[in-house]
Structure formats: structure tokens, C-alpha cells
Amino acid sequence: MSKKPPVVTSKTILEALRYKHSEDIFVPECKNGSSYGGHLRMDAWVSAKSWANPSTTVYEIKVNRSDFLGDNKWPGYLPYCNYFYFVCPSKLISVDEVPPDAGLMYLSSTGTRLYTKKKAPYRQVDIPEDLYRYILMWRSIVTRESNSSTVSRKEFWENWLEERKINSSFGYQVGKILRKTIEKKIDDVNETNKSLQRRFEKYDHLLEFLKEIDVDPETYSPRRSVETKLKELDLLIPDDLKWSIIHAKDNLVQLTEKLEELNKKRKG
Numbered sequence: 001m002s003k004k005p006p007v008v009t010s011k012t013i014l015e016a017l018r019y020k021h022s023e024d025i026f027v028p029e030c031k032n033g034s035s036y037g038g039h040l041r042m043d044a045w046v047s048a049k050s051w052a053n054p055s056t057t058v059y060e061i062k063v064n065r066s067d068f069l070g071d072n073k074w075p076g077y078l079p080y081c082n083y084f085y086f087v088c089p090s091k092l093i094s095v096d097e098v099p100p101d102a103g104l105m106y107l108s109s110t111g112t113r114l115y116t117k118k119k120a121p122y123r124q125v126d127i128p129e130d131l132y133r134y135i136l137m138w139r140s141i142v143t144r145e146s147n148s149s150t151v152s153r154k155e156f157w158e159n160w161l162e163e164r165k166i167n168s169s170f171g172y173q174v175g176k177i178l179r180k181t182i183e184k185k186i187d188d189v190n191e192t193n194k195s196l197q198r199r200f201e202k203y204d205h206l207l208e209f210l211k212e213i214d215v216d217p218e219t220y221s222p223r224r225s226v227e228t229k230l231k232e233l234d235l236l237i238p239d240d241l242k243w244s245i246i247h248a249k250d251n252l253v254q255l256t257e258k259l260e261e262l263n264k265k266r267k268g
Helices: 010-020 065-069 074-080 129-138 153-212 222-236 239-267
Strands: 025-031 041-047 056-061 083-089 103-107 114-118
Touching: 010 025, 010 041, 010 056, 010 083, 010 103, 010 114, 025 129, 041 074, 056 074, 074 083
Parallel strands: 056 083, 083 103
Antiparallel strands: 025 041, 041 056, 103 114
């Protein structure tokens, strides 16, 4: 059974645009000015962070055909951007349906990336001041610059370099400790593996011996099997041979003791 592609929503496409413009000024649901007296709302307005080429782009998101075919408000967005794009799921809108002033982007079938099907033409536009006022007053967060009067540029970079040096040293020390810990763990594991290997070899010899005397080590009670086998072997030895072996053992012990006495006398 083939896996169904993920459902594409406006939020899905908006997050893909946010990721694409992570280094730019990205304003979703951007108004063109004050809410009083009527206003336009753009799905996304983007400005490049560049003094040399401060181009702006407006994106209009479409996730169904009827919304695209019935849209008559998009031309009102053109005065607020240098580039205008329709963005939609793959193949929802064909290139020949896109107006000359607009471009077209598709979201991939996996929902992971955007790619351009038709590049939008650049239009020289003076962005109205009301749009910037809206973004500044309602959509921006003002923070202190790093080279403000309280901290000189020289002090800022000195502090930055010192902090980087500290972070680098800390990272080196942590990495060194981690490296030693990992190396010790590896050595311990290798030593344990060697010990287990030696033990397995001894067990292998024992298993071979048990098999040679017809004892199955895989039985429910191998110890009982060994005891039974030893009793069987004991029964196979004649009694007179057993007594002869015991007598010979006793004689050998006595002979050994006499030899030790003779050795002591010679040395004395």
C-alpha cells in the first residue's frame, strides 16, 4: 500500500517560507498600514537585510484551485514589493496561469522545500511609508545595538573574543574528559571480551570431553548425566583390578617414604 502524501495547509507553506527567509526580515500576515479605514493583509512580506539591494517580496499562499481562480485582490499587493509570488502545493497552479507581474513557487511533494517554477520579474517600486510604520510600530522588537554608547566597538570585540576563548577552552577540556572516559570504557570492554573468550575456550574443551564420554551437555540435568556416566564406568572395572590398584598405590606411598628417609640419612 502506497503512503499518502502529507496534507498541505497554508501554515505548512508559511513555515517553509519562514525557513527560506531565516536570514531576512520576515513578516507573516503583514498589513499595509493602519487598520482604520480598510487595509490589505499579505500572507508574507519579506525584506532582504541589505543596504545595497534592499529588495522586498510578497507571497500569496494558495492551497486550493477555487481560491486562486477567485482571487482579485492580489494586484493591490504590487505597490508594496519588488517581487510578487504565488506559492502553492506542487502542480496546483500551472505556469501559463500566472500573470506577467507574478512568479510561481511550488512546495515539494514531501513538504520539505520550496522551488521556483517561474521567476517573478523585478519591479522598481517605492515602498509606501505606511507599511514601514506598521512594521516598526506593531511587528518589530527594538533591541540595543552591540556598539552603543555604553559599550564601545573595541570593548565589544574584546569581550566577544574573550568569551569565545573561554568557550573554546571549556569545550576543549570537556572534549578531553569525554575522550578519556570513552577510551577507558572501550579498554574495559575489550578486556572483558578477552576474559570471556578465554572462558568460552575452556568451556568448549569441557563440552568436547563430555561428548567423548557420551554425555549430552544440552540435557535438562547435565550434572546428573555426568554422575550416572561415572557410575557406569566404575561398574566396568573388575573388583580385583580395583584392589590391585589400591594395593599398588599403598606400596608406592611406602616406597616413597623409605626413599625420603634414606635421603635424610645420607645428608646427615
